[in-house]
Amino acid sequence: MKLPTIFVTIVLVSAVAAKKFYVFKTHLNWHLAFRDCEARGLQMATINEWNENHYFRLAMEQSGTLNEWIWISGTDLASVGNFTWMTNGRPLSSIYWLWFPNEPNNYGGNERCINAMLHRTEAKWNDLDCDKKLYYACEDKPSTCDATVST
Numbered sequence: 567m568k569l570p571t572i573f574v575t576i577v578l579v580s581a582v583a584a585k586k587f588y589v590f591k592t593h594l595n596w597h598l599a600f601r602d603c604e605a606r607g608l609q610m611a612t613i614n615e616w617n618e619n620h621y622f623r624l625a626m627e628q629s630g631t632l633n634e635w636i637w638i639s640g641t642d643l644a645s646v647g648n649f650t651w652m653t654n655g656r657p658l659s660s661i662y663w664l665w666f667p668n669e670p671n672n673y674g675g676n677e678r679c680i681n682a683m684l685h686r687t688e689a690k691w692n693d694l695d696c697d698k699k700l701y702y703a704c705e706d707k708p709s710t711c712d713a714t715v716s717t
């Protein structure tokens with residue numbers, strides 16, 4: 567199936583970031599956003615650590631999207647209530663939970679995908695209807711040869 571032609575603004579986070587996030591200022595539902603990242607040789611934004619969330623917030627600031635809701639790869643589509651990152655299957659460990667206050671609330675019983683949004687000074691997470699059309703963020707795919715070899 568041919569992907570729709572999408573005109574986007576790509577914003578690169580500065581080189582100080584351990585990870586680059588690309589914020590796409592086009593409104594897509596979560597599924598199409600996920601596929602669009604893949605079609606670009608990227609993957610949907612995945613926040614594994616606190617510092618990565620810091621860089622994500624920087625990406626929001628630098629792309630002028632601090633007041634926007636932005637899709638990231640968290641979802642519980644595979645198992646209701648068990649949110650994982652779609653890109654790597656890892657759970658949103660309690661250590662790294664950065665939920666917006668009173669989220670996830672599964673409002674209306676149909677909130678299965680996660681968007682980031684600003685709360686005070688930090689990017690926080692909210693579960694939302696996957697069919698909503700939001701801006702979205704991608705990142706570089708992780709290197710496939712970054713395994714540590716000990717001798």
Ligand SMILES: [Ca+2]
Binds near residue numbers: 670672673693
């Ligand atoms: Ca919610």
